[in-house]
Amino acid sequence: MEKIRTLRGFRDIIGEELEKFRRIEAVFRKYCDLLGFREVELPVLEKTDLFVRSIGDTTDIVEKEMFTFTDIGGDSLTMRPEATAGMVRSYLQEGLYAKERMTKVFTIGPMFRHERPQKGRYREFHQIDVEVFGVKEPLVDAELIWMVHMLLNELGVERYRIEVNSVGCKTCRESFRNVLIDFFETKKGELCEDCLRRLERNPLRIFDCKNEQCIRVTEDSPFLFDSLCGECRDHFELFERHIEGFGIALNINKRLVRGLDYYTKTVFEVTSDDLGAQKAFIAGGRYDNLVEEMGGPATAGIGFAVGVERFAMLIAPREGKTGKLCFFAFVGDQARDHLIPLLKACAAQGINLLYSYEGKSLKSQMRYADNLKCDFVFILGDDEIQKGIIMLRDMAGAVQHELPLDPEKIVAELKRLTNP
Numbered sequence: 001m002e003k004i005r006t007l008r009g010f011r012d013i014i015g016e017e018l019e020k021f022r023r024i025e026a027v028f029r030k031y032c033d034l035l036g037f038r039e040v041e042l043p044v045l046e047k048t049d050l051f052v053r054s055i056g057d058t059t060d061i062v063e064k065e066m067f068t069f070t071d072i073g074g075d076s077l078t079m080r081p082e083a084t085a086g087m088v089r090s091y092l093q094e095g096l097y098a099k100e101r102m103t104k105v106f107t108i109g110p111m112f113r114h115e116r117p118q119k120g121r122y123r124e125f126h127q128i129d130v131e132v133f134g135v136k137e138p139l140v141d142a143e144l145i146w147m148v149h150m151l152l153n154e155l156g157v158e159r160y161r162i163e164v165n166s167v168g169c170k171t172c173r174e175s176f177r178n179v180l181i182d183f184f185e186t187k188k189g190e191l192c193e194d195c196l197r198r199l200e201r202n203p204l205r206i207f208d209c210k211n212e213q214c215i216r217v218t219e220d221s222p223f224l225f226d227s228l229c230g231e232c233r234d235h236f237e238l239f240e241r242h243i244e245g246f247g248i249a250l251n252i253n254k255r256l257v258r259g260l261d262y263y264t265k266t267v268f269e270v271t272s273d274d275l276g277a278q279k280a281f282i283a284g285g286r287y288d289n290l291v292e293e294m295g296g297p298a299t300a301g302i303g304f305a306v307g308v309e310r311f312a313m314l315i316a317p318r319e320g321k322t323g324k325l326c327f328f329a330f331v332g333d334q335a336r337d338h339l340i341p342l343l344k345a346c347a348a349q350g351i352n353l354l355y356s357y358e359g360k361s362l363k364s365q366m367r368y369a370d371n372l373k374c375d376f377v378f379i380l381g382d383d384e385i386q387k388g389i390i391m392l393r394d395m396a397g398a399v400q401h402e403l404p405l406d407p408e409k410i411v412a413e414l415k416r417l418t419n420p
């Protein structure tokens with residue numbers, strides 16, 4: 001019979017990778033606590049319209065990457081491709097704009113995009129996402145970069161670049177649009193099919209194209225960064241000043257436009273050359289119009305998402321094992337009866353006692369304990385029971401000595417050995 005395997009681009013996260021996931025999450029939670037972010041759990045499935053309206057109908061995500069289907073009731077539903085849209089929906093649905101001056105929230109979970117799978121790019125992947133609603137000051141832009149910086153430091157990522165840009169507001173974008181169209185009209189022959197469409201519908205998207213020739217064309221193009229309106233320029237300059245205060249190095253990348261349409265002003269990506277083709281492992285920016293566009297009051301917003309799979313590729317595996325391991329080897333039915341009282345006494349003291357369920361021969365149990373890399377083995381057979389003792393073998397020195405067959409005393413000795 002054919003074995004059932006995971007879907008293309010979907011994976012089991014296990015072993016060392018899962019340990020890294022949990023470590024990244026733990027450090028992230030610590031900084032969320034420190035900076036006053038509250039956790040929320042969002043549904044994985046939402047109405048398709050939520051993503052089309054927020055991410056934008058000319059983006060790659062909405063045009064070709066969403067897992068969308070019609071459910072039994074005839075509604076068009078989509079597996080979330082990112083978290084910001086759901087965060088905005090939740091902010092509005094819970095009426096938080098009327099309840100608190102500003103809202104700082106985070107969420108952790110799987111996202112789904114129907115992309116061509118490759119290293120660092122999957123159809124199901126995981127994000128840690130933070131969002132701040134209601135703060136328009138650039139101090140919060142800098143605070144988020146500082147948060148990222150602390151996260152990278154604590155997890156030992158050394159080779160990375162923080163790339164920032166400003167994509168302006170509606171005013172600067174509208175006046176720049178024509179400058180951009182005039183420029184690309186003269187280069188039409190060199191643009192790919194997709195970019196010709198982008199030129200009609202959303203010319204800024206051309207900067208997001210991965211085609212070598214299109215990238216070359218954009219090298220000589222004018223940049224929105226150089227045509228920002230007064231307010232957007234002031235915002236960026238103040239942001240830079242705060243970042244300097246935090247002592248963090250930034251790289252301005254005027255080509256950075258991001259793959260989602262909701263951004264305004266500050267956008268950023270953290271990239272690493274150690275990742276191969278998919279370099280960005282953290283990305284985000286400001287979206288000051290999105291809450292209003294989704295039907296709420298005018299409310300500033302900013303956030304970022306960590307791509308957990310890519311982040312995990314940049315951190316070292318945890319070295320060695322954490323505590324000492326103990327094993328209980330028993331031979332015979334009578335010896336087995338001593339397992340449960342000993343197990344209960346160990347559990348009450350938080351000691352992890354390993355054993356093989358079937359008992360079997362002492363030799364095979366010792367081999368099993370050795371495979372598990374146990375530090376100590378307790379051995380109990382009919383002889384020991386008759387003498388009222390249990391043998392304790394120190395696997396490193398291959399020495400053994402006797403202890404009274406009394407769970408209290410055994411556990412006390414175990415505690416001494418495991419927490420010297």
Ligand code: HAM
Nearest residue numbers: 082084121122125280281282283284285303304305307
């Ligand atoms: P994004 O750039 O689309 O932004 O995704 C953020 C991060 O998720 C990427 O930098 C990458 O590390 C990871 N990622 C994206 N697609 C994949 C994939 N197919 N496989 C593995 N990892 C992937 C957003 O999603 C925005 N919602 C971020 C944001 C939050 N902006 C404001 N707030």
